[in-house]
Amino acid sequence: MIYEFSPRAAIVFFAFVGLTLGISFYLGRRAGTSQGYFAAHGQIPWFVNGIAFAGDYLSAASFLGICGMIAFYGYDGFLYSIGYLAGWVVALFVIAEPMKRLGKFTFADCLDSRFNSRGIKCAAGLSTLAVSVFYLIPQMVGAGVLIQPLLGLPHWAGVVIVGAVVILIVVSAGMVSTTWVQFLKGSLLVIFSSVLTIAVLMRGLTVRDGGTDGYQFKTMGPVATDKLDVGQDDDAWRSLAIPLAIERDLIAAYRPHGLIPFRESNGRLSVFSIERIDDSNCMLREAQSVITTASAELLVNGLPKGMGAGQGQLHPAGYVSRLPSGESATGAIGPIQFLSTLQQSEVVRWVSVSLKHPDGAAATIYFQKPTPGSQVLRPGESSTFAGIRSERMLDKVNFLSLMLALFCGTASLPHILIRYYTVKNEAAARKSTIVGIASIGFFYVLTLFMGLGAMTSGALDITDSNMAAPMLAKSINDWLFAMISAIAFTTVLGTVSGLILASAGAVAHDLVAGVAGIRLSDRQQVRIAKLASVAVGMIAIVLGILFAKLNVNYLVGWAFSVAASANLPALVMLLFWRGTTRQGIIASVLVGMISSLCWILLSGETYSKVFGLPAENALVPFSQPGLVTIPLSFAVLIAVSLATKKSTERTS
Amino acid sequence: MKRNARLGLRFFFVYAAVYLAFVLLNAFSPETMEQTPLAGVNLAVISGLGLIVFAFVLSLIYGLMCTPDDHDGQADGRTRP
Numbered sequence: 001m002i003y004e005f006s007p008r009a010a011i012v013f014f015a016f017v018g019l020t021l022g023i024s025f026y027l028g029r030r031a032g033t034s035q036g037y038f039a040a041h042g043q044i045p046w047f048v049n050g051i052a053f054a055g056d057y058l059s060a061a062s063f064l065g066i067c068g069m070i071a072f073y074g075y076d077g078f079l080y081s082i083g084y085l086a087g088w089v090v091a092l093f094v095i096a097e098p099m100k101r102l103g104k105f106t107f108a109d110c111l112d113s114r115f116n117s118r119g120i121k122c123a124a125g126l127s128t129l130a131v132s133v134f135y136l137i138p139q140m141v142g143a144g145v146l147i148q149p150l151l152g153l154p155h156w157a158g159v160v161i162v163g164a165v166v167i168l169i170v171v172s173a174g175m176v177s178t179t180w181v182q183f184l185k186g187s188l189l190v191i192f193s194s195v196l197t198i199a200v201l202m203r204g205l206t207v208r209d210g211g212t213d214g215y216q217f218k219t220m221g222p223v224a225t226d227k228l229d230v231g232q233d234d235d236a237w238r239s240l241a242i243p244l245a246i247e248r249d250l251i252a253a254y255r256p257h258g259l260i261p262f263r264e265s266n267g268r269l270s271v272f273s274i275e276r277i278d279d280s281n282c283m284l285r286e287a288q289s290v291i292t293t294a295s296a297e298l299l300v301n302g303l304p305k306g307m308g309a310g311q312g313q314l315h316p317a318g319y320v321s322r323l324p325s326g327e328s329a330t331g332a333i334g335p336i337q338f339l340s341t342l343q344q345s346e347v348v349r350w351v352s353v354s355l356k357h358p359d360g361a362a363a364t365i366y367f368q369k370p371t372p373g374s375q376v377l378r379p380g381e382s383s384t385f386a387g388i389r390s391e392r393m394l395d396k397v398n399f400l401s402l403m404l405a406l407f408c409g410t411a412s413l414p415h416i417l418i419r420y421y422t423v424k425n426e427a428a429a430r431k432s433t434i435v436g437i438a439s440i441g442f443f444y445v446l447t448l449f450m451g452l453g454a455m456t457s458g459a460l461d462i463t464d465s466n467m468a469a470p471m472l473a474k475s476i477n478d479w480l481f482a483m484i485s486a487i488a489f490t491t492v493l494g495t496v497s498g499l500i501l502a503s504a505g506a507v508a509h510d511l512v513a514g515v516a517g518i519r520l521s522d523r524q525q526v527r528i529a530k531l532a533s534v535a536v537g538m539i540a541i542v543l544g545i546l547f548a549k550l551n552v553n554y555l556v557g558w559a560f561s562v563a564a565s566a567n568l569p570a571l572v573m574l575l576f577w578r579g580t581t582r583q584g585i586i587a588s589v590l591v592g593m594i595s596s597l598c599w600i601l602l603s604g605e606t607y608s609k610v611f612g613l614p615a616e617n618a619l620v621p622f623s624q625p626g627l628v629t630i631p632l633s634f635a636v637l638i639a640v641s642l643a644t645k646k647s648t649e650r651t652s
Numbered sequence: 653m654k655r656n657a658r659l660g661l662r663f664f665f666v667y668a669a670v671y672l673a674f675v676l677l678n679a680f681s682p683e684t685m686e687q688t689p690l691a692g693v694n695l696a697v698i699s700g701l702g703l704i705v706f707a708f709v710l711s712l713i714y715g716l717m718c719t720p721d722d723h724d725g726q727a728d729g730r731t732r733p
Contacts, residue, residue, distance in 0.1 A: 075696055079678070082700050089667045089707050093660035093714065340692030377694050378686045379678045388679050396679045403675045407668075430656075430718060437711045441704045448697070575657075 005152035009482035013150055016486040017165060020493060023184070024169045024177040033522050042421065044176075046428040048183045049419060050435025055182030056415055057084075057440055058189055059135075059495040060142030060466075062447070063488055065556065067472075068465030070451020071318065072349065073382035074375070077451055080557075081444035083403050087410025087560075088440060090568075092433040095411045098575050099420040100429040106502075107417045108510040111570055111589075115582040123589040125510030127566040128414040130593055132503040133539065134562055135413070136496060138555035140544025143492040145466045150485045156545045162489075163541035166496045170504065170533040174526075178497045179422055185494045188487050190439050193446045196469075196484065199476045200453030201338055204330035205345065207323055211316035211458040212475050217368065220272065221283035228260065228274060228282065244270070250357060257353045259287060259365055268302035273367035287367035288314050288350075288462065294360040314366070316471070318460030321370055322346040335449065345373040347455060350462040366462045376455070384554075398622035402557060405626030409560030412567035415498035418505060496540065500533050507532035554609075557624070558600050565592035565629035573637050584641030592633030599625035656718045663714050667707065674699055 044052070062084065069077030103110035108124035140159050147158025169177065210216040244262035247269060254261045258274045269291070272284040291299040298305045303312030323330065324344035333341065352366045375381060380389040384402075387395025410416065420429050454460060454468040459475035461467045470488060474481035508529035513520050520528065547555070569592060570585045600606060603623040604615035677684055678696075685696035 075700075078697075078700055082674070082703050085704050085707055086667070086671050089664065089671075089710070092711050093664035093667070097656060097660075336691050336693060339697055340688075343688065343692055343694060374686060374694065378682065378696055380682050388682050399679050400675060407671060426656075427718075430715065434711045434715045438708055441708045444704055445701060448701070 006150065006478070006482065008478055009150050009485055012479075012482035013486045013489060016490050017493075020181050020184075020490060021165070021168065023180055024172050027177040027180060033526070042424055044179050044422040046423055046432040047435055049179065049423050049428070050432035051186040051439055052179045052182035052422075053186075053416065053419055053432060053436030054190065054439040054443065055184075055186030055491075055494050056419060056498045057410070057436070058186065058443055058491065059556070060139050060146075060488065060492045062443075063189065063193075063491055064142055064145070064466045064469055065138075066444075066447045067451045067454060067469035068467070069382065070447060071454035071460055071468035071472075072465045074371075074452070074455070075377050075379050076382040076385045078448050079379060079385065079403070080406070081447050083406030084410065085437070085441050085444050086407050088433070088437045090408065091411040091416070092430070092437060094575070095417075095571065096420060096429045096433045097426040099417060100423070100426045103421060105418070105421060105509050106505045107414050107567065107571075108506065110417075111574060111585055114574070115585075117582045117586075119586040120582060120589075121510045123586045123593075124567075124570075125506040127562075127589050127593045128506035128510070129503050129536075130597070131412075131559055131563045131566065132414055132499045132506075133536070133543070135415075135556065135559040136499050136536075136540040137543045137547050138559075139492050139496045139499070140540050141547055141555070142466065143489065143496075144544060144548060145464065146470070146485060146489050146492070150489070155548050159541055159544040159548075162492055162496060163537050163544070166493055166500060167534055167537040169493070169497050170500050170537070171530045174529075175418075175422055175501060178494070178501055179419075181490075182494045182498065185487065185490045186439065189491060190443050190446075192480075192483055192487055193443055193450060196473055196476070196480065197446045197449045197453070199480070200449055200457075200472070201335060202332045203453075203476070204333045205320050205323060205338070205341055205456055206329040207321065207327075208319035208458050209321070211319065211460070213315055215315040217315075217317075218272075218286040219283055222277060222281040223284060225274075225276060225280055225282045253355050253357055254365075257355060257365070259353070259367065260284065264302075269299070270302055271365050271367070273365075275368070275370070285368045287365050288317075289363055289365050290314070290463070291357075291361055291363040294357075314462060316459045317348070317350050317368075317462050318455050319348055319458045320345050320456050321348045338449065338452070339377070342373045342452060342456070343377055347371050347373060347376055349376075349455070350460070352462070364463075376452075394622050397627060398624050401622065401624035401627035402561075404630065405557065405561040405564050405624060408564035408568045408626070408630055412563040412571065413560075414502040414506070414563075414567075415495070418502050419498075500536050500540070503536045504529040504532040507536075554605075561600065561624060561626045561629070562593060562596045564626055565596035565633050566590075567592070569630065569633040569637055573634070573641075577638075577641075579641050579645060580637065581641040581644045583644040584637045587640040588633045588637035591636045592629055595632055596625040596629040599629060659714065659717060663710055667710055670706065671703065674703055 066077050066080050069080065099110055102113040107128055108121045111124050112120040140162060143162035144155035144158035147153050147161065148155060244264060247261040247263045250261040260272050260274065262270050262272065264270055271287040271289050273287045274282050275285055276282045288301055293299060300314055301312040303310060305312065307313060322345055324341060330341055349369045349371050350366050351369050352364055354364050356362060380386055385399055387398050423429050423432055450469055450472060454472035457472050457475045459471045461471055470481060470485045473484040508525050512518055512528055513525060566589050570588045573580045574585065599620050602619040604618035605623040607613040607618045608615040686694055688694045690698060
């Protein structure tokens with residue numbers, strides 16, 4: 001789709017960013033000391049901190065990624081919601097109170113509380129940096145995705161704007177302003193998601209045959225299936241009752257994918273997909289195409305890309321094609337009725353396939369896939385989770401591994417952990433986590449309705465799942481679109497500042513002061529942290545531009561795996577096992593971090609999505625590392641602790 | 653071990669068991685998740701929403717059962733496992 005510059009959206013957007021910066025500068029004056037810069041003097045009220053947890057946690061991946069995944073694949077996106085929330089149970093019941101009791105500024109403080117070891121500070125500081133940078137990439141990519149429809153700027157501009165604004169926020173103010181920005185953003189996100197959900201329910205479900213731009217997709221048939229399967233030089237094609245000429249040069253490339261290319265009288269290529277309706281007949285449904293010709297010209301639906309006459313752009317899509325008992329619209333419905341009606345309806349999803357023309361042109365074809373609601377609302381429809389429907393044990397293991405990483409990952413994310421130092425005491429840490437669980441859980445319930453609402457809105461951008469939530473808002477009201485986009489953008493700002501702050505803390509407090517042993521005055525420590533923020537911010541900008549094509553939720557899943565493998569075993573064992581030694585912790589953090597990173601780099605998904613190599617050549621049997629690397633990290637900690645116990649006792 | 657920590661662990665194991673059951677059911681019996689036992693909504697959606705609500709209810713109960721502010725100012729930097 002082509003996005004137009006929207007003045008309203010721009011006004012709301014700049015008002016938001018202005019407000020955010022204003023708060024930062026105003027509160028920044030109070031953060032001169034390291035206690036103020038890293039931990040907001042421990043004076044944040046627990047309720048504010050709880051909502052700020054939601055602000056930190058509900059990143060671009062949660063809001064844009066999950067809504068988009070539900071809009072494209074249905075229930076599978078909701079599995080992420082469930083896993084992300086479940087992780088908070090670990091945070092509340094196991095980590096929250098000891099974290100506050102044992103630490104001062106960073107996660108490394110807590111791990112090191114019993115030993116005062118440079119090795120631990122170094123390992124924990126490095127793992128904080130690794131996880132933060134990994135988590136930063138999807139946020140930056142998300143920022144670029146958002147800026148396109150909002151301001152009509154290219155992807156890289158969005159990344160640079162976010163990077164610059166965040167560096168400004170973090171350098172000017174530290175944890176005090178970051179917390180208040182997160183509080184503001186967390187509240188607005190939950191409030192406006194509720195508004196959007198209510199709007200979806202008020203609108204109900206309507207049967208359509210096209211998207212919100214009013215274009216009706218053509219359907220031809222029924223046609224006898226065996227006539228479609230004749231050889232390409234057979235005149236039988238002509239006997240089909242189809243008012244278009246088949247493009248014979250391309251049929252060999254398209255037919256194996258269930259597609260048929262036609263050449264219209266004006267020379268335009270149009271593609272139809274074959275949908276079997278019974279054993280011998282099928283319907284032909286209009287597909288959409290994006291083709292890069294051998295001479296690098298971009299053709300959309302057979303025409304040069306553009307919005308004028310004689311130019312083509314992709315039509316928005318995603319709609320209900322049949323409601324139970326043949327109604328045409330439900331009108332306003334309740335949340336339970338919404339789900340049960342959808343369960344019995346049929347939804348037209350759009351799926352894509354990439355292919356090559358004989359002349360070297362690259363085509364991506366998007367085609368209709370009518371899907372019963374009962375399938376939309378069951379697990380295993382997306383490629384990520386399709387494994388649970390396969391007979392192979394390894395595919396199921398991949399799913400288990402991801403769900404384990406989501407469960408263990410939350411309580412090991414550095415930018416979440418540092419938020420425990422901004423409140424007064426353990427009781428406040430506990431209460432703020434409960435507020436966090438309430439607001440985050442409520443939001444995740446809403447993702448199901450927003451995602452399914454987007455799926456049936458007729459406003460879906462079929463090329464970009466990350467845009468599902470903003471486009472849903474646009475289909476309801478322009479101002480709502482402006483608000484939702486601006487909030488989504490501030491979401492990125494907030495999460496990125498939290499992550500950069502966590503990395504800056506790791507560099508200044510753990511690595512420079514702790515490991516290198518350089519004695520720093522309070523102010524010097526803050527200054528080094530600010531310098532580190534600028535450096536990490538720059539790195540994030542570069543990576544955000546480099547990884548522009550990757551799905552944001554997919555990257556976040558990996559950050560969770562690395563965090564869970566590197567940080568959680570050390571944290572849990574330190575709290576619950578007396579025998580844990582200094583060497584055990586260092587080994588566990590390093591082995592967990594390195595093994596999960598290597599596993600990810602050698603996995604089939606990285607091979608196909610990053611390196612462009614065949615997934616079958618991957619060196620590890622399944623893509624998600626958690627199920628192997630988390631237990632491995634525990635085992636290493638126990639083994640090394642047992643082996644080093646004697647020497648530790650002797651020296652002490 | 654402190655009372656709160658003991659309580660927290662107990663709650664953690666309850667939730668972990670329910671979560672594990674949910675994940676295993678999804679992985680090994682996705683067909684079960686397609687049944688619609690209540691109000692025409694399938695088990696996948698009911699159990700998913702249920703897990704989110706359950707997390708909230710458990711955390712509220714935990715918050716109410718914890719000893720309030722029992723160790724203010726005792727941050728002595730040592731673990732007592």
